[in-house]
Amino acid sequence: MEPQAFVALIVGVTGMAGLSLAQALKKPNCPGGPWKVYGAARRSQPIWFPSTVVDHFITFDAVDSSDTQVKLSPIAHEVTHLFWISLQVRQDEEATIIVNETMLLNVLTALKSSTSSKLTHVTLQTGTKHYMGPIFDPVHSTQLISHDPPFHENMARLPYPNFYYALEDLVQSYAPSLTYSVHRSSIIVGASCRSIYNSLVTLATYAAICRHVGLAFRYPGTKYTWEHFCDMTDAGVLAQQHVWAAVTPEAKNQAFNCTNGDVFTWKSMWKFLSELFDVEFVAFNETLEFDLVELMRDKGSVWEAIVEKHELHSTKLEEITCYEALQTVLRFKFQHVSSMNKSREYGFLGHVDTFKSIRFWVEKLRQMKIIPSYHH
Structure with missing residues (x-):
């Protein structure tokens, strides 16, 4: 048997998308598998969480750079793929940008600062707010001009603060040492x-x-x-798309909508x-x-x-x-409503x-x- 090639770190493993992703990666027929899976969350493992879907469960606070460093440096020489499913929401979009950017930066720093870092790809979970603007922001949401649906991936960024944009820019700044894929889901x-x-x-x-x-x-x-x-977006379909993009060369450095297809x-x-x-x-x-x-x-x-x-x-x-x-x-x-045409054209047919x-x-x-x- 060949040595295990891929090692995943799922940050946000206890959420809907994170749990489905861990389950997908642990399936015997998973593309790129069998995967070793590290699951991480801010709070300890909940009672209902099936422990068999991760090899190790790590609890750390990604906002805290030293805690992140302590918990992740022992696995930095192993992790090949970071699945970023984490999210924190603050009172306004500017504050939300700061906290989410800080978390992702801390994790990337911890994984990349090791001289023996194996990290090659980051999948980034975002959503249709990319096309609508900060819809939950108390001030910005009152005057938003959104794109016309169906939303498609090459629509220009909107002129509003948006933590999705900040995260995309952060991951892109690591090129060419890292590739990435962006997954814009609907209602998960x-x-x-x-x-x-x-x-x-x-x-x-x-x-x-x-x-x-x-x-x-x-x-x-x-x-x-x-x-x-x-x-809507089924968490299982979303997980399939993350895994597909993580192992498909053509899907590198691309953003994809992810809906159920109906x-x-x-x-x-x-x-x-x-x-x-x-x-x-x-x-x-x-x-x-x-x-x-x-x-x-x-x-x-x-x-x-x-x-x-x-x-x-x-x-x-x-x-x-x-x-x-x-x-x-x-x-x-x-x-x-979002278009799934790009995703299908690139070869992802989950629905x-x-x-x-x-x-x-x-x-x-x-x-x-x-x-x-x-x-x-």
């Missing part, structure tokens, strides 16, 4: 309660709370998004989610607009009761959901039916005891 769907933006867990907790207290599971968006197209309307999705979460389907009513963030602000104790009743892993509602982010997405004034994907991940979240299941 996967199984973790350690992701900052987790629409599926957010929707599942909303439905569970509605069911528990007898509220209608109403659509918190607008008539526009109810009727128009949107797309589109849906929120109207059809809402019907589907209502069935899945065992709540009554309520058609959208424009006269009943409401603020989901406000509605859920005091529901922490309700979630605690649900966790207890269904014997779920102990989680805090405000730590596992992103009602603000979900509400922003459901109030877009444009269709949130999944979004409805099947959601059913799969809901089942997974139930098995992991993160959200309740209802037996009939």
Whole structure:
């Protein structure tokens, strides 16, 4: 048997994309495999995290350069591929740029400063904010002019601060000693309660709370998004694309959109989610607009009761959901759709039916005891 060629470091391994990536790299038929996988996160390994998907779990704070150096220098002579799935969000985009750039710089410095460094490629997880601008920034988001969908990779950068741009520039600055690939996902769907933006867990907790207290599971968006197209990114498809780009010479130094390859309307999705979460389907009513963030602000104790009743892993509602982010997405004034043409032309053909994907991940979240299941 030949010596193991590729060694991965996944920073952000406990998030939706990170967990799927670790699972993909550990599959016996994984391209470039068998991989040795180091998984890293800021907090210790959660109970639900399957320990078999990483060879070693490393806990460190990437914002702290000395902690990063101490934890990563022992493996700098091994790691060939850095999978950057990490993300921290601050109150505004400028602060978000500083913290994310600092983290990536600290990790790259720790891996590259070793004289025996083996690092050759970095995959960078970003998203459609690349085409929309800082949509969650309190000031910038009020006057954004976004690109027209469908979004494609050669669209020019927007004239707003964006931490994705900063991370791309940082990785490019290491050329030619490093190659890179950029992965621009849509709304990611996967199984973790350690992701900052987790629409599926957010929707599942909303439905569970509605069911528990007898509220209608109403659509918190607008008539526009109810009727128009949107797309999503299955964490498994995203992982496939990261691995493909990491081992495919043609994909080096390129950015790729990553979606499931289909589109849906929120109207059809809402019907589907209502069935899945065992709540009554309520058609959208424009006269009943409401603020989901406000509605859920005091529901922490309700979630605690649900966790207890269904014997779920102990989680805090405000730590596992992103009602603000979900509400922003459901109030877009444009269709949130990205083109997969470039990805296909370069040879990546991963895809999944979004409805099947959601059913799969809901089942997974139930098995992991993160959200309740209802037996009939």
